[in-house]
Amino acid sequence: MPGFLASLLLPVLMTMAMRFRKKSRLRGVAEEVGGEPGVTRRNQRFPALVETPWEGATTLAALFEQACEKYADQPLLGTRTLISVESEAGPDGRSLEKVTLGPYVWISYGQAFEKVKLFSSGLLEFGHVKEEKIALFAETRAEWLIALQACFRNNITVVTIYASLGEDALAHSLNETEVTTVICDRKQLKKLIDLGESLETVRRVVYMDDDSDKSTLAACAWQLESFSNIEKLGKGSTAQAHFPNASDIAVIMYTSGSTGLPKGVIMSHRNIVATIAGVMTVVADISPKDVYIAYLPLAHILELTAETTMCAAGVAIGYGSPLTLTDTSSKIKKGTKGDVGELKPTLMTAVPAILDRVRDGVRRTVEAKGGLAKRLFQTAYRRRLGAVEGSWLGAWGLERVLWNAVVFKNVKRVLGGRLRGMLSGGAPLSGDTQRFINICLGVPIAQGYGLTETCAGATFSEWDDTSVGRVGPPVPHCYVKLVDWEAGGYLASDKPLPRGEIVIGGPSVTIGYFKNQAKTDEVYKTDENGLRWFYTGDIGQFHPDGCLEIVDRKKDIVKLQHGEYISLGKIEAALVVSPYVDSIMAHADPFHNFCVALIVPSQTALENWAKRVGQEYNDYADLCQKEESIKEILKSISQTAKQARLQKSEIPSKIKLLPDPWTPETGLVTAALKIKRENIRKAFAEDLKKLYQ
Structure with a gap:
């Protein structure tokens, strides 16, 4: 009888122990700091803020060069071969472009570094002056990252512009920063030409595609050269690299903001390197064994910091696009593998809208099958959901193995089948979608919170935290503070959870807005200790374990009649x-x-x-x-x-x-x-x- 009772009680006791352990674990702790009064938290594992991933890596140029030396023979940049492009009639009669893509072709860290050196020298031979700014205006691809690092090698400030930016916003961004050289892809070259004389300072254009349309090239009024020819110019150059300092401006990033013309956020090398250092401490065991799928806009701070972090850790980066990501993506020719199916990544960053589509796509497939398959899926999902929200043992024990093998194995293949972790950022992720990813893909998904003005990640939920609706504790490179917003009724003294406007402080907080001192002074503050703070306009609350939850936004609140x-x-x-x-x-x-x-x-x-x-x-x-x-x-x-x-x-x-x-x-x-x-x-x-x- 004692043995029988023990067999019944042991799982219950272990479950209670795990629940208590999870509940009592601190992830963010209180910190006394300067500036406006409020409630401040830091990451509990690091008493002091981290600023560099390792000694000597104080700039993006130094970090990249050191990583290339360390991982010289490891694959770095992978691009799929384009086999064919065809047109098909869609359901509504409109013509749809479909592509057939082949396997990934890779270049190593060492080969990428050689390309960076050649392209950097080639830009100077092409006539670009180091004190002038270069704009990167292209879809996410390997050449984008090579060009970025090439500019850093000669301390050239890069202006990043979304490929989807409208004409007025594009002209504003290029003219305001007085860009003289634009590096772009085939599609964006046409947009530049259409703007013509409205671009006041552009004198040189580098296009990434050697097969660009000749009539388009002929219509260009600026000095024009291909990406590959710039590399060739670099072979004969005697110019020496001119490396930046940590305080030098690395990037002016134009956001496709939700109101008005875009604002340019000024980022130093120190700002971005601090975020990389912080993220490398919280992403579990990131190493050269990992493969990362890159498809989000590199002109967005989320993807830029993600890819530069991957480079620092020796990870292989395979490039794709939202239109070719999965086997059923809109641009993929039937019978062709999507990017994730071909690459089989282990790490992935996504915005909630992408994850919502993955969730909805799987649900539509299950609904279409109906019958026994549908009932089995619903039963498995219900059981796994109860396990995840119940006990740690249920979430990760034998039942998980069973349902993964019987039901969810095919779902995991939607994103390649090898994912071990995901990061969601850019917007709030619904609890429903987070649970769906946890269960059907069998991977932890961490929510990150940050802004362009804070170089992305300010908080990052840890992969062993299965709660929903929260964005985790502060990343070790910054502090997170809640200050009173009396007009909205959110106070740091609120019980049981302190609430208020979220303010981010630390080395990742950027310099300000380009040529907009009034707006800079409005939302950036420097305290009596010299620490830089950014007032986000978001409203948050701290949980007892130090994790942050976003509960509101000042601009989104309306008072009804x-x-x-x-x-x-x-x-x-x-x-x-x-x-x-x-x-x-x-x-x-x-x-x-x-x-x-x-x-x-x-x-x-x-x-x-x-x-x-x-x-x-x-x-x-x-x-x-x-x-x-x-x-x-x-x-x-x-x-x-x-x-x-x-x-x-x-x-x-x-x-x-x-x-x-x-x-x-x-x-x-x-x-x-x-x-x-x-x-x-x-x-x-x-x-x-x-x-x-």
């Missing part, structure tokens, strides 16, 4: 979980007592519903206008809102369904797929007005 405050960002983050919602923008008129929403529905989900209930329609746009469609989606988002515990005033009373997706090209979302609230408001002003009539 009867005095209730609602957060538009909070509403959007909750309702995007609905299976019918691809994109959403909540809107509130302060002269009314309810909010409304613009929704881009999931076409597959809405059409499947129409088929199931026998709803007739002419085309998808017509389906979005149907009163029955609106009622169905209103019902769905109301259920989702209740599950998220939104208040009645936070649930949209009326919605407008929009058939066309919001993309960076339409100017309605950023390159990181965050909504541009002002642009959407202007584009659909009449629709919003009608919702309130």
